Structures are given as structure tokens and as C-alpha cells.
Amino acid sequence: MQISTTEISTIVILATLIFLLAPTFLLLYIFVYNRRKKRHIEEKAQMKMIFDAELIKTQMEIQEQTMQTIGVELHDNIGQLLSLTSLTLNSIELDNPEKTRQKLDAAIELNLKSIKEMRQLGKLLHGEQLVKLGLDEAIRSEVNWIEKSGRFAVIYAVEGERSFTANTDKDLILFRITQEILNNIIKHSQAKEINIKLGYLDTGIRLQIIDDGAGFNVAELQEEQKGMGLKNIQKRAEIVGGEVFIQSQLGEGTCIDIFIPYP
Amino acid sequence: MNKVFSTNIIVELLGFVIAFVFLHKDNDKVWKSQVLYLLIVVIAESSGRYMIKGVHYKNNSWIYNLLLIAETFSLTLMFNNILNAFYKGKLFFYLGLILFTIVYLLELIAHGFYIYNSNCDTVMSVYYCTCCFFYYYFLLKEDGFHQLYHLAPFWWVNGVLFFYFGNIICDLFFSKFSKMPDFYLRYNIIQALIIILYICWSYAFICKYQQRKLAQ
Numbered sequence: 001m002q003i004s005t006t007e008i009s010t011i012v013i014l015a016t017l018i019f020l021l022a023p024t025f026l027l028l029y030i031f032v033y034n035r036r037k038k039r040h041i042e043e044k045a046q047m048k049m050i051f052d053a054e055l056i057k058t059q060m061e062i063q064e065q066t067m068q069t070i071g072v073e074l075h076d077n078i079g080q081l082l083s084l085t086s087l088t089l090n091s092i093e094l095d096n097p098e099k100t101r102q103k104l105d106a107a108i109e110l111n112l113k114s115i116k117e118m119r120q121l122g123k124l125l126h127g128e129q130l131v132k133l134g135l136d137e138a139i140r141s142e143v144n145w146i147e148k149s150g151r152f153a154v155i156y157a158v159e160g161e162r163s164f165t166a167n168t169d170k171d172l173i174l175f176r177i178t179q180e181i182l183n184n185i186i187k188h189s190q191a192k193e194i195n196i197k198l199g200y201l202d203t204g205i206r207l208q209i210i211d212d213g214a215g216f217n218v219a220e221l222q223e224e225q226k227g228m229g230l231k232n233i234q235k236r237a238e239i240v241g242g243e244v245f246i247q248s249q250l251g252e253g254t255c256i257d258i259f260i261p262y263p
Numbered sequence: 264m265n266k267v268f269s270t271n272i273i274v275e276l277l278g279f280v281i282a283f284v285f286l287h288k289d290n291d292k293v294w295k296s297q298v299l300y301l302l303i304v305v306i307a308e309s310s311g312r313y314m315i316k317g318v319h320y321k322n323n324s325w326i327y328n329l330l331l332i333a334e335t336f337s338l339t340l341m342f343n344n345i346l347n348a349f350y351k352g353k354l355f356f357y358l359g360l361i362l363f364t365i366v367y368l369l370e371l372i373a374h375g376f377y378i379y380n381s382n383c384d385t386v387m388s389v390y391y392c393t394c395c396f397f398y399y400y401f402l403l404k405e406d407g408f409h410q411l412y413h414l415a416p417f418w419w420v421n422g423v424l425f426f427y428f429g430n431i432i433c434d435l436f437f438s439k440f441s442k443m444p445d446f447y448l449r450y451n452i453i454q455a456l457i458i459i460l461y462i463c464w465s466y467a468f469i470c471k472y473q474q475r476k477l478a479q
Contacts, residue, residue: 038408
């Protein structure tokens with residue numbers, strides 16, 4: 001069967017068009033892939049911006065918290081001690097040496113107490129720097145401060161050893177979460193005992209804080225959109241890829257479990 | 264006038280003019296060399312046409328054999344320049360030249376200088392298409408993204424891919440049909456491919472010019 005020139009021409013034209021579809025689709029694929037890469041880079045940059053902003057906010061909150069504590073301590077504690085010292089020295093009667101001796105001893109003791117409190121305050125100021133030295137040190141410093149008030153018995157344990165390189169940013173966020181939780185316990189829980197466990201795992205860090213306080217209804221708090229502190233804790237943990245589990249019931253205390261993946 | 268200029272040659276002449284306008288002050292010597300190459304193409308094509316239509320010579324294939332040398336040199340140099348952004352060294356340049364030299368010489372030995380080296384043309388077309396695929400592969404592999412609409416090498420490579428890919432198909436089909444009378448289909452297809460090539464190349468030259476202006 002002889003094929004005419006027209007038929008051959010049609011076949012050739014069709015075949016050429018079909019073959020030219022290959023480079024056309026290749027180019028289309030390249031355009032689409034390039035656009036996706038661009039979107040991915042932009043999303044990554046935005047996420048980094050959000051993370052950096054959150055980090056700065058965390059650092060500022062830690063500083064604010066520290067300043068607040070220092071302010072309260074200066075006013076309530078050291079201020080009182082120094083006022084008492086001043087009163088004691090003002091009431092000295094020079095013609096009564098024995099009573100003068102007693103009052104001077106009392107004034108010296110009050111002064112030494114003030115110096116001790118000032119040193120503690122100094123350590124607290126140093127607290128932010130402790131995060132850079134290690135999360136363990138920073139949390140221990142917070143624990144010491146809480147125990148000093150005498151209101152709480154704090155049991156702090158560290159399990160395991162860090163097998164990965166420290167990430168100061170994640171340490172800072174975890175430290176801030178710890179501070180937030182402890183603040184909540186002090187303000188709302190009416191607890192007597194606080195159990196803090198810091199565990200170093202192969203894949204990350206696990207922090208567990210249990211108190212024997214009044215507890216609360218977790219679902220109710222979330223429904224009524226109260227508990228900004230809790231929301232903040234969850235948000236901060238999510239930013240560094242972590243998870244937060246909160247277990248609490250009225251009258252039965254609270255257990256907060258946080259896992260942050262490292263590195 | 265018809266003895267010298269055909270649609271193809273007019274398109275090539277326009278391509279040369281655009282190349283000259285946008286590339287004559289370019290800092291990159293390889294891109295600038297495109298102006299010279301396109302001038303050689305216009306001269307060769309119009310001379311070839313004049314020889315047949317004007318003075319009625321029997322054979323103008325030797326002109327196209329000479330053009331093949333200029334084409335290979337220019338394209339391999341450009342590919343080496345473009346691919347250097349991803350792969351350092353002159354591998355693509357030397358590989359292209361070695362491949363061309365071997366096939367060209369074999370064909371010259373087989374049938375002399377006055378018959379067109381069509382096998383060499385086909386082999387080099389395959390080589391250019393391969394270089395195009397390498398370029399796209401390196402482009403996709405990169406972490407960053409590019410503004411493809413303004414990327415001069417991208418459009419230059421696109422033009423080459425469409426023209427030489429289509430050229431391979433034509434060579435495969437028309438080796439069977441070239442002896443058929445009144446069979447002008449190949450000429451029409453090549454014409455369409457040349458238009459696509461020069462549109463892409465002209466846009467590439469404009470993008471190169473814009474890139475130079477932004478860098479100043």
C-alpha cells in the first residue's frame with residue numbers, strides 16, 4: 001500500500017509536534033519547581049523571623065522577671081533589714097554600755113543579713129548568664145531562690161547526661177518555660193511541694209514539673225480562653241519543635257511534661 | 264534581493280542586529296562572541312543561497328560545512344561558560360570539540376568536503392541537547408531559586424534545546440524522505456524551529472543587557 005505525500009507530511013508534522021512536547025513539558029516542570037523552591041525559601045525566612053522575634057521576647061521576659069524579683073526583694077526584704085538597722089543604731093544610748101553593746105551586736109547581725117541577701121540578689125542577676133553555662137545550672141538557681149522563701153519544698157533531680165551539643169536558643173526557651181510554670185505554681189497552686197525532673201534523652205530533653213497544689217480543670221481553662229500562661233508555654237514549645245502534656249485535676253495537683261527535641 | 268534573502272536569513276539578520284545592539288558593550292567576552300557568530304551565520308546563509316539562486320552553482324554544501332565549524336566552536340564555548348556556574352573547568356568545551364573533530368574528520372574522509380556532513384550535524388545536535396539537560400539538572404539541584412523570566416542563560420539554552428531537538432527529529436525522518444520530489448516539509452519545519460531559536464536567543468540577549476544595567 002503506497003502512502004501519499006500528504007499522509008507522510010501529516011505523520012511527520014504530528015510526530016514533530018509530539019516530540020516538541022517533551023522539551024515544553026520539561027520547561028514547564030522547571031518553572032513550577034523553581035516557584036516551589038522560592039516559596040519554600042520565603043517560608044523558611046519567615047519562620048526564622050518568627051523564631052528570632054520569639055527568642056528576643058523570651059530574653060526580655062527573663063530580664064523583666066529578674067528585675068521584678070529584685071525590686072520586690074529590695075523593697076520587702078533588704079529595705080526592711082536596713083530600716084531596722086537604722087532604727088537600732090538610732091536607739092543607742094551611749095551612757096548605757098551594756099545595752100549599747102547589745103544593740104550594736106543586733107545592728108551588725110542585721111547588716112550581715114542584708115549583705116547575704118544582696119549576694120543572693122547578685123546571683124539572681126547572674127541567673128540569665130547561667131543559661132549560657134547550662135540549663136541545669138539555671139534551673140538549679142531558680143530552685144534555690146524558691147526554696148529560700150521557705151514556702152515550698154523543692155525536689156530537683158537530673159537524669160542522664162547531655163549527649164548532644166548545647167543549643168543556647170532552645171535552652172533559653174526551655175528555661176523561660178520553667179520560670180513560667182514555677183510562677184504559676186507560686187501564684188495559683190497553693191502547693192507545698194514541687195518536684196522537678198530534668199531528663200537528658202538521646203533525642204532531646206524532657207522536663208517534668210509536678211506540684212501537690214489545688215489543680216485545675218485543663219479543658220475548662222482552654223475553653224474559656226483563660227490561662228495565657230499555659231498558651232504561652234505551649235506556643236514556645238511548638239516553636240522549637242517540642243510538645244507539652246498537661247495533666248491536672250481539681251484537688252489533685254498538676255503534672256506538666258515537656259519534651260524538646262535536640263539538637 | 265530574493266536571491267540572497269529568504270525568511271530564515273531575515274530572521275537570522277534580525278537576530279544579529281538584536282545581538283549587536285544588546286551585547287556589543289557586554290563585559291562577558293563569551294556572550295559578546297555571539298555577535299560575531301550570528302554575523303558569520305548571516306554571511307554563510309546568504310552566500311549559500313546566492314550561490315544556488317544567484318549564480319546557479321551546483322553545490323553550496325562546503326559553505327555549510329565551514330559554518331558547522333563556527334557553530335560548534337561558538338556553542339561549545341557558550342555551554343562551557345553557562346555550565347561553569349555549576350561545574351568548574353573546561354570539560355564541556357573540550358568534550359564537544361573532540362567529539363566534533365572525530366566525526367567531522369571521519370565524514371570528510373568518507374565523502375570529501377563538498378557533501379554536507381549531516382552525521383556530524385546530528386551527533387552535535389545530540390551533544391547540545393545533552394548539555395541542555397545537564398544545565399536543567401544543575402539548575403534544579405541548586406538550593407536557591409532564580410528569577411527564570413529574567414535569566415539570560417536559561418533562555419539561551421531553551422532556544423538551543425527546541426532547535427536542536429527538533430533538528431534531530433527532522434534528520435531522523437528526512438533521511439528517508441529527502442529524495443521525494445516537492446517535499447518542502449523539512450524546510451518549513453526548520454524555518455519554524457529557527458524562528459523559535461532566535462526568539463529565545465533575542466530574549467536572552469535582552470535579559471543579559473538588563474542584568475548588566477542592574478549591576479552598574
